[in-house]
Amino acid sequence: MQKLSYLALLLCFTLLCLQAAAQTTTYNELIWSDEFEGEGALNPTWWGYDLGNGDNGWGNRELQSYTNQLANVRQSDGKLVIEALKQNGNWTSGRVKTQGKFGFTYGRVEFRAKLAPGVGTWPALWMLGESITTKGWPACGEIDVMEYVDRLPGKVQAALHTPSSFGNTQNVGSTQVPDATTAFHVYAAEWSPNDIKFYVDNTLYYTYAPAVKDARTWPFTEDQFLIMNIAVGGNMGSESTLESNGLKNGIDPRLTSTRMEVDYVRVYQQFKELTLTGPAIVRPAAQNLTFKTSRLANATYTWTLPSGATVVSGGNSPEVVVNWGNRSGQVRVEVQHNGQTYSKTMTVKTKTVPSGTSFLLEGFSPFPTTQLTTSGGTFELSQAPEALKIKYQVTTPANLPNVLYELENPIDMTGYPVLAAAVKTFNKSRKVSLRLDLMDAAGKVTGGNQVFSLAPLIDDGEFYTYYFNYQPLFGTGSGQVNPEEISKIRLLVNYGFLGSAGQDTLWLDHFSLLPAVPTLPNRASHVAATLAATGVKIDWQDNAANEQGFKVFKASQSHGDYTQIASLPANTRTFTDAAGTREAFYKVQGFNASGNADFSNIATVAGVISGVREEQLARQVVVYPNPAANRFFLRLPANLKIKAVRLFNASSQEVPLVVSFERGEKSTAEVQPTSVLPSGLYLCQIETENTVFTKRLLIQNQLL
Structure with a gap:
């Protein structure tokens, strides 16, 4: 029996200890604060205002009218000043709140304040439930952290208003603070699921902990927002001996102004x-970036940054200011607190900022495997010479079959809203339809009535460059695509309600960005040659509305030396070569005042030359380094005879070169431009005895 009693006593003691431990909460992380370090108006991110006289003096028969004028509410010298003023017999004051901007459930709130003096005044630091707009008062709950009326000098009180006790509430505690109006003190409340405790300078003076917690006694389970104000007169503030006409207007007649100063408000x-x-995405060399971690008392902080980033201030603090470099990387913080070590890491990407007349986003050589994903259909992605080959089968167009390309770093398209996509297809299924969408870092996608559809689709088996200006699709405000953080390009294939099931193949040569749609004409396409009674008739499709004319070229080999044989006016779509033969090859080039368009496909009486035959050879020729600072090299098969190496800029202007060859098991050609080239995309044309093919080269004079 004695043993049983001892065990029962031990069990009770243990339960009491566990209960006490459960009810003791340490609020040691600063989650929000305003230190009022600015001058003038309050930070609108956090603070709003109650204005006017309210309902019958805010329900308390008060006299003041609340304003948002600096005379009544302002930041000054590192403090919030709320000042009540009497002018022409009328009182104005200030009441500020974080409603809809900041609220919290459970924690410790601290106001460091010097209270407003004057008989008849009523300064308060308090909280209301965010549910006041739906449940009303007092069902929302009210926590008065501090109320003071100078008609009772030195007496500071806390109060709770609930459906079970409100208005002249019974849930009140008070303490004496003799210098409340002449010195700063910290007025705090600690709110837990079990109780609400009230402190002055960390001295506990009142605890509210009803035995039964229900909606009537404990409406304190949801967010509360902060309020600070000075009321004048009213049910609580008015001095009865100074009242007249049955009004709550008992105010010292000599009083014309009074102020409350708040040093800070902090929530733990x-x-x-x-x-x-x-910031998860930054510009290269961005200045004064702020990274924040948990604010813990008596903790030490160690920050680690990527190469090129430097700490400006706050190295051993929970808030560090950083000047960024040019590379993406990780920001890491390590915190020592109460003998424990905590760490946290976040990846920060440095956005790409385009430059030059044309900026290469992706050349698809090599094949960017990790940046490509597919969905909604069956896709086979592979490396073709200088391009990405996409072989697909779509059975359900409504599933939005697509290839998604994720950029290595987000790109800022603000000044470069035009996307250029070089695509080729034979469209053997006669069902190919393509669309390109942009997606920002938040996942928002361009769309609407204007979309980048590759139409009319050019399916002559040669690469055709499509341009689209996304500027009208970006927009501004919530829900719009952010052009400063474009992260993905989505290629939709045979998609949507009107899409068609089928299979086909297409190739992507490159994605580039431009400041504006080029003024050069689009290339002519679908060039075909047929024998006619008077020679060889050449027909083509005109894909431009801005050409001034066309040039027709002829050669004896498909990729031999072409000679111009005709210059024709705009909108021409046919030409007959009186001297043409079955063995001749032709191509067409549009032109205008800005220059020449790309050449069309090559045509002969035997059919259209698709370029497939040179794919095997193109794979064996390598341009390196790429990007290059200026000089570059070609690695060639030993038996390959090169007739010429030529280099063209983005405007199709040829660049003078010095080329030297070194023969061996694998031949090498050193290519040296005769002058330093501007950074940008260039095309290196390599002519052999039987063919001509092109390699892309990116020149970057200042490589990172």
């Missing part, structure tokens, strides 16, 4: 997990 919660916030 229980530390559970280290947080780390800051």
Whole structure:
């Protein structure tokens, strides 16, 4: 029996200890604060205003009218000043709140304040439930952290208003603070699921903990927002001996102004997990970036940054200011607190900022395997010479079959809203339809009535460059695509309600960005040659509305030396070569005042030359380094005879070169431009005895 009693006593003691431990909460992480370090108006991100006289003096028969004027509410010298003023017999004052901007459930709130003096005044630091707009008062709950009326000098009180006790509430505690109006003190409330405790300078003076917690006694389970104000007169503030005409207007007649100063407002919660916030995407060399982690008392902080990034201030603090470099990388913080080590890491990407007349986003050589994903259909992605080959089968167009290309770093398209896509297809299924969408870092996608559809689709088996200006699709404000953080390009294939099931193949040569749609004409396409009674008739499709004319070229070999044989006016679509033969090859080039378009496909009486035959050879020729600073090299098969190496800029202007060959098991050609080239995309044309093919080269004079 004695043993049983001892065990029962031990069990009770243990339960009491566990209950006490459960009810003791340490609020040691600063989750929000305003230190009022600015001058003038309050930070609108956090603070709003109650204005006017309210309902019958805010329900308390008060006399003041609340304004948002600097005379009544302002930041000054690192403090919030709320000032009540009497002018022409009328009182104005200020009431500020974080409603809809900041609220919290459970934690510790601190106001460091010097209270407003004057008989008849009523300064308050308090909180209301965010549910006041749906449940009303007092069902929303009210926590008065501090109320003071100078008609009762030195008496500071806390109060709770609930459906079970409101208005002249019974849930009140008070303490004496003799210098409340002449010195700063910290007025705090600690709110847990079990109770609400009230402090002055960390001295506990009142606890609210009803035995039964229900909607009537404990409406304190949801977010509360902060309020600070000075009321004048009213049910609580008015001095009865000075009242007249049955009004709550008992105010010292000599009083014309009074002010409350607040040094800071801080909200703490229980530390559970280290947080780390800051910009996830930054510009190269961005200045004064702020990264924040959990603010813990008596903790030490160690920050680690990527190469090129430097700490400006706050190295051993929860908030660090950083000047960024040019590379993406990880920001890491390590925190030592109460003998424990915590760490948190976030990846920060440095956005790409385009430059030059044309900026190459992706050349698809080599094949960017990790940046490509597919969905909605069966896709086979492979490396073709200088291009990405996409072989697909679509059975359900409504599933939005697509290839998604994710950029290595987000790109800022603000000044470069035009996307150029070089695509080729034979469209053997006669069902190919393509569309390109942009997606920003938040996942928002361009669309609407204007979309980048590759139409009319050019399916002559040669690469055709499509241009589209996304500027009208970006827009501004919430829900719009952010052009400063474009992260993905989505290629939709045979998609949507009107899409068609089928299979086919297409090739992607490159994605580029431009400041504007080029003024050069689009290339002519579908060039075909047929024998006619008077020679060889050449027909083509005109894909431009801005050409001034066409040039027709002729050669004896498909990729031999072409000679111009005709210059024709705009909108021409046919030409007959009186001297043409079955063995001749032809291509067409549009032109205008800005220059020449790309050449068309090559045509002969035997059919259209698709370029497939040179694919095997093109694979064996390598341009390196790429990007290059200026000089570059060609690695060639030993038996390949090169007739010429030529280099063209984005405007199709040829660049003078010095080329030297070194023969061996694998031949090498050193290519040296005769002058330093501007950074940008260039085309290296390599002519052999039987063919001509092109390699892309990116020149970057200042490589990172």
